[in-house]
Amino acid sequence: MALIVQKYGGTSVGSSERILHVARRVWETARQGNQVVVVVSAMGGVTDRLLGLAAEMSPVPSPRELDVLLATGEQTTIALLAMAINQLGGRAVSMTGPQAGIRTDDAHTRARILEIRPDAVRRHLDEGAVVTLAGFQGETPTGRISTLGRGGSDLTAISMAAAIGADLCQIFTDVDGVYTCDPRVVPDARRLNEISYDEMLEMASSGSKVMQARSVECAKKYHVPFEVRSSLHNGPGTLVTEEHQNMESVIIRGISLERDQAKITLNDVPDVPGSAFRIFRALGESGINVDMIVQNVSKSGLARISFTVYRNDIARADEALSPVLSELGGAWMESHGGIAKLSAVGIGMRSHSGVAAEMFEALAEAGISIQMISTSEIKIAVTIAEERCEEAARVVHAAFDLGRTDSPLPLPKSQPQV
């Protein structure tokens, strides 16, 4: 018998039929003797409908009331799912975030979980019930309903798994796991049996949008192994877990691709302390996400600073930087859209040398120019022309032999057979 937290997103519970399907899966898991907490999102489309109603009340609805409104979406799903499980002969009890003891700060619409008091959840589990738990929501210190923002239901699942000491957390979604690369781009991309937290984090920050980084960070912090798998079929998924020695034998775990990038270059920036600070503070205050920063100083004492932003942010960046560049004397900005970022991620890099060279060689052989390079301990990222990015992904994927079938990795002992 294992203690399992399952999570189903909005698409997986998007209609009555799909909720009934989820109910059967959950009940199947419970009938095999497992204790189950099922975290669910609002039915697909419901949140947008509620936001539409809110917009009719006010162009800028109060975040506190927005949370009260949005929380009804998950509350609807947990009740329906509990009914469906009961109808199958199971015993299910629904719980809202506040009822399940999920305490958050009061940053409405993007609250952080401060603490989980899982006593009520445990009591229901001990009584043999399946708990259907509303994702995405909690309660503030003053007893208000809060929501956790984008990806909040994943966070609910992983945090609750940590709080009740679950053996496994299963994130059911419309993809069947994490792939070595996007299969629409690289036809022989392969589903990974497992991946480490750090690799998953680098993949998430590099455009592989299976999960938000904060949920992965939470899982890493509390040592919660979790599995990303398909809600549509029973095939295996990808286990995201602590690093172990076997993992290091694979140098590159996956390749991720981020399109719609732009490169901004600031030329003739005086090489004096504080220049970079003033530039990036201005960008930060305008809410512009900056990635990959590269700086060179020429002999003349003038620096050249390049960085990438989302292509849609070019105009805003121009606006934000104009006054700063004026203050910095003759500095001037140029921007280029039409670039993409390609990242190779793998913890094996730490113990293998020459990985970057191998990647650059593969791109050079294909005649693809590299514009910028940025590295972390377990990632090498380059920017390239967007029109060649798919070809680049295939080339690098092949260079590291990611398409081959590797031998199935042994699952950790704690994993239940579900």
Add this chain to the structure above:
Amino acid sequence: MALIVQKYGGTSVGSSERILHVARRVWETARQGNQVVVVVSAMGGVTDRLLGLAAEMSPVPSPRELDVLLATGEQTTIALLAMAINQLGGRAVSMTGPQAGIRTDDAHTRARILEIRPDAVRRHLDEGAVVTLAGFQGETPTGRISTLGRGGSDLTAISMAAAIGADLCQIFTDVDGVYTCDPRVVPDARRLNEISYDEMLEMASSGSKVMQARSVECAKKYHVPFEVRSSLHNGPGTLVTEEHQNMESVIIRGISLERDQAKITLNDVPDVPGSAFRIFRALGESGINVDMIVQNVSKSGLARISFTVYRNDIARADEALSPVLSELGGAWMESHGGIAKLSAVGIGMRSHSGVAAEMFEALAEAGISIQMISTSEIKIAVTIAEERCEEAARVVHAAFDLGRTDSPLPLPKSQPQV
């Protein structure tokens, strides 16, 4: 400054436009310096939609989960209404039933309020906020969400008014008050400026469906004056309040009409102790509502028991009574549909004699036969042929001169000008 509880039903908040309209009314009341709690129902149609979803999960959904589901309806309205009031420049805070300290028993879908702990509501009011409060719902002793059943939002409003010691409770609805008779039947029916709790109760139990009896009973028990008025315009409504001397000068307050009745007569019932008990226990256990019971015993020692039920209940009554009648020897049942009940209600009856005679005379002059008669201290009810019931209502209404305009009654001191 007064402390006011307002309640708006599902029709009054049935669309975004109507919620905005309610927001303006509430904000208007608050801006005049009043403290306001607004109780709202689910938007019209929402409850039916949720019940439809539930039916797709299970033919008999768990009542506990049905309450979790249905409670989302009011939660949606309180959030939207609070947003709308905030947008007008007001300050509103939404509260669910559980948040507002409404504690109920655990009879899901038809819970009774056990206690209200209004501290949180008071705190928000003291801070100058309007509270938008979810009607129809509360929390059980084990922290589950409960709902109060039909008419639950009225009950929430009146109970909360009692708990916070409100000066007035206003029930906004799609009619503009309580009338001397249904204006669709009696064209010169007149809106009453006020009516006593007991009269309102008799009117409610006699088919005037402005409010459920249990809400009126609650108001009477806790001495909460409440006003029934239109949510569509600003005209005056009907104040339901304690009796006072002025009221007794009016003998009959109103006439109410209940159609679709049937008369069931049990003949040759042995006049032995326990006969009636066995008959009405059988009906009660079948959930059949029995009204107006009349019994006569003939010299032969056999009794004849007549009573009224809803016409739709005839077949069920037959089924429920068959075994009992067999046990009672030669007793046999006959039933007649097509009858209606006409009631004249007024506390003035207590101190006036001859009221019944006057009513019977009016009916006799019109050639309308009376089938059964039943009286209480403040009510005379008769059954008549359904096809003549509208004529009967007009005749009795005229006989008691209810169509005249009476001088406006002074409002009690505590009533705020809203």
